[in-house]
Amino acid sequence: MDEFPRTTVGGVSISRMIVGTNWFFGWSHTSVAKDNFIKSIQTREKIADILTTFLEHGVNAVMGMPLPMLVDAVHDAEDRVGSKMHMIFTPHFNILPGGPPEQEPDSVFDHCREQGGTFCFPHQCVTDRLLDKMFQRIRDIDKYTTMIRERGMIPGLSTHAPESVVYADRTGADIETYIQMYNAAGFLMSVEADWAMRVIRHAAKPVMTIKPLAAGRLLPPVGLAFVWNTIRDCDMVTVGVSTPDEAREDIDLSLDFIYRRIPENQLQKTRSKKSLA
Numbered sequence: 001m002d003e004f005p006r007t008t009v010g011g012v013s014i015s016r017m018i019v020g021t022n023w024f025f026g027w028s029h030t031s032v033a034k035d036n037f038i039k040s041i042q043t044r045e046k047i048a049d050i051l052t053t054f055l056e057h058g059v060n061a062v063m064g065m066p067l068p069m070l071v072d073a074v075h076d077a078e079d080r081v082g083s084k085m086h087m088i089f090t091p092h093f094n095i096l097p098g099g100p101p102e103q104e105p106d107s108v109f110d111h112c113r114e115q116g117g118t119f120c121f122p123h124q125c126v127t128d129r130l131l132d133k134m135f136q137r138i139r140d141i142d143k144y145t146t147m148i149r150e151r152g153m154i155p156g157l158s159t160h161a162p163e164s165v166v167y168a169d170r171t172g173a174d175i176e177t178y179i180q181m182y183n184a185a186g187f188l189m190s191v192e193a194d195w196a197m198r199v200i201r202h203a204a205k206p207v208m209t210i211k212p213l214a215a216g217r218l219l220p221p222v223g224l225a226f227v228w229n230t231i232r233d234c235d236m237v238t239v240g241v242s243t244p245d246e247a248r249e250d251i252d253l254s255l256d257f258i259y260r261r262i263p264e265n266q267l268q269k270t271r272s273k274k275s276l277a
Helices: 032-041 044-056 068-081 105-114 124-130 141-150 162-171 193-201 220-228 244-258 271-276
Strands: 006-009 012-015 017-019 061-064 086-089 178-181 207-210 236-239
Touching (some): 017 044, 068 086, 178 193, 220 244
Parallel strands (some): 017 236, 061 086
16 A cells, blocks of 8 residues: 655654545535534544554644544544554634624634644634735734744644735745645635646645545536646645545545556446446
């Protein structure tokens, strides 16, 4: 079995595949009904089973909010496999006075540290509100990255806007990586795929791409083939799954595309395809 390739972010060795968490907590980008379905089936034990599968294949990073069920499931998987999974937290917090006290940046970053975060990136709902296109900068970002560094975590940017990557590089912002939307369907992307491709290729730091399957709108062989073949060797792909079988499937497909092999994965069968077998 191939060990999953790694890259280095802020001095930390992590797998080039990252576990996404939308399919753990009910953010389907499809419908309220689908959100509720996801939440109805996922438990700490089921999430730990999925994370165990990833860890067993050398995928040692997970991205999401610092929620108890995720943190507990990560620890369960670590105990089973005997290796560490790096947690990439993407919290939101107050950026204007008058918000809930528990959402003050100090409190939120303290919580991320206490939950064992290796990385801490202000979520897109924070970062993209700080994006200043007139003056081409990200307001106050160094204030927040300093607070993250003071707590022993590695800062980055969670953003849906490709401008955030460009402005962070131009202004020398203290970040080690960027989360960037990237998929062949253009789903949730603010510019065309070729523009996003160019931004990622010229980024000064490694890029963590997200939504490679466009929240289920692309078949895994289609979505994964596109992203793995159009990013750099230092960049990463974040994939969300619902079951250990899906995890194994995406891992195997990804390794085939990384190593330029034509996949021989098992195909789903229907009566209409019987004559093709």
